[in-house]
Amino acid sequence: MTDSAFLRACRREPVPHTPVWFMRQAGRSLPEYRKVREGIAMLDSCMRPDLVTEITLQPVRRHGVDAAIYFSDIVVPLKAIGVDLDIKPGVGPVVEKPVRSYEDLARLRPLEPGDVHYVTEAIGMLTRELGATPLIGFAGAPFTLASYLVEGGPSRNHEHTKAMMYGEPKLWAALLDRLADITSAFLRVQIEAGASAVQLFDSWAGALAPADYRRSVLPASVKVFDAVASYGVPRIHFGVGTGELLGLMAEAGADVVGADWRVPLDEAARRIGPDKAVQGNLDPAVLFAPRDAVREQARKVLDAAEGLPGHIFNLGHGVLPDTDPDALTRLVEYVHQETGGRQP
Template sequence: MLRRQGGVADSRGVTATPPPGAVDTEPTSPFLRACLGLPVERTPVWLLRQAGRYMPEYRALREQHSMLELIRSPELAAQVTRMPVDAFGVDAAIVFSDILPTLVGMGLELDFVDGDGPRIGNPIASPRDVDLLGAPPAEETMSGTLGAIRLVRAELESRDVPVIGFAGAPFTLASYAIEGGTSKDFSRTKAFMLSEPAAWKRLLTKLATVQADYLLAQARAGAQALQVFDSWAGRALGREDYLRYVAPHNRELYAAVARAGVPVINFSLGVSAYLPEAAACGGDVVGLDWQLPLDEAWHTVGFDRPVQGNLDPAALLAPWRELRARIDDVLDRADGRPGHVFNVGHGLVPQTPVDNVRRLVEHVRERTSV
């Protein structure tokens, strides 16, 4: 859990000065205050995939640059990161990147195919493939994202808009690495997990180590909060397999990242059947998808734990009257408790009307202002 005071131990156990992103005990940012469970003047709001294809200015950039070009350029990534802050006044800026580029540094070949999603050119198919994976420092392999964080932090500091860094959870990254891209049934991943348990353990341990290093590097670069995305474990695995094959590695990751000195958000998609177990893996804030009502999910993890969520992103495709009612339902279920960050329960889709995003942010701000 978050350490609000004191030094930060590096990988050698040496205590060092807290990173630039380290949070003080009384931040003024509504987002950071909510992440710490402190009272706020209004409910903070930001949105998963808030900088994306639904924005005309983003689409204009994508006509000129590939996805990887945007991610690897600090200036371009910073420009995209700022877009929703400038357009809508959201309360936090999540750095523009993706969970997959860290796999490139490990030795996998990544490309983003328009209309078809990410593709791994040399997917993992054997224990030997696992053993060949490297684990270079994030400063060497993810310099573009780290540079973008530094730029955005400097640009948004005066506006009291924190920067969020992020990474993928071990199972989600393993599924991409084994399937070679997205999957409907995760059959290759589960076959590898069940038939090669020792290699599976080595793979997830290596992924947890690389992601922890990357998250800590983002905090050192100036990220004031961190989020871990576990997008696929909840969709692929039942409770017992999750506890046996995934949870130990998630706990490793969160334990390592706890020393960053910033709030860590644990976002696991589709884990309603074992939400307490997923939340118990670690993190300061529990990111909730839309599958359970907010009050029920919050009660499940404990009202003393800050939560983030949990509007169905498809609600933004509805007419404003229906969208407003659903926003109000989430806020009513939060009931003014400290520790709520308003968000969607998964990423915004490309068809999302820009005006609905604007009206959502304005409505949350107006509805919850003291």
């Protein structure tokens, strides 16, 4: 058994224990993260290989998670091709001039590996430091990136985005296709630099009805998964509130599909269908409960995953900023303990 538990679970092979990692494990819940980031803007930190390496390693050292996730943000490739955007603390990505027309679309040029040379450098440093621990690369999916670009910032209802999707379907398709190419290029850079798996975050896809997702979003996400298929590294697909979309998200071509906490994991696995691993799905807010309650809820996730041939334990969305880091460390220990005896 040479590969890590995480990679084995992605491939639905027998594992020594259920692997665990957390979306947003590197970030504000860790005091050592806040210290490193002091006085440095989020996007500036993403361009510093020394900081990226340190921040990516922090949760691996502290929690003993089974995988690292590359410290960056979904808007980094957009910034790298010259989109005028910033990440505002407590708000999220804000785009100076939203993309609403063909002229705006023309500003989105292809991403060249040299645009993100710091990613290649940081991943080189990281793979040396990480040893056998896998590194997950990631990117934003075309729909979620489009939402930030078209709205100009975070949005509850995605009204401008949907107005374009329904009202100007050709412009919409062209925008998603362009974003699929940028995202594919960004994932290729990470895989070629040494990432051992990749996750496509379609965080806001849950805002869509299945028929609209299938017609207006799925083709672009398929393009991304196809673009990186030949590398043979596991590809993970994740969104929030996507219970009704899990089957379609599986169709996009990933090897692993993530679910949030609104769908029990066994039901999620049924919707995702055979031949794919599942990732999830503890409600991140559960970590604010007393430790016995956290265990009880984690136990429910493990029970729902019982018998599934590929389960990667994760939260149903990212770690909330005020989470007690010790609660995360205890959760990793609990999942490892509870599942470690089930040797094939």
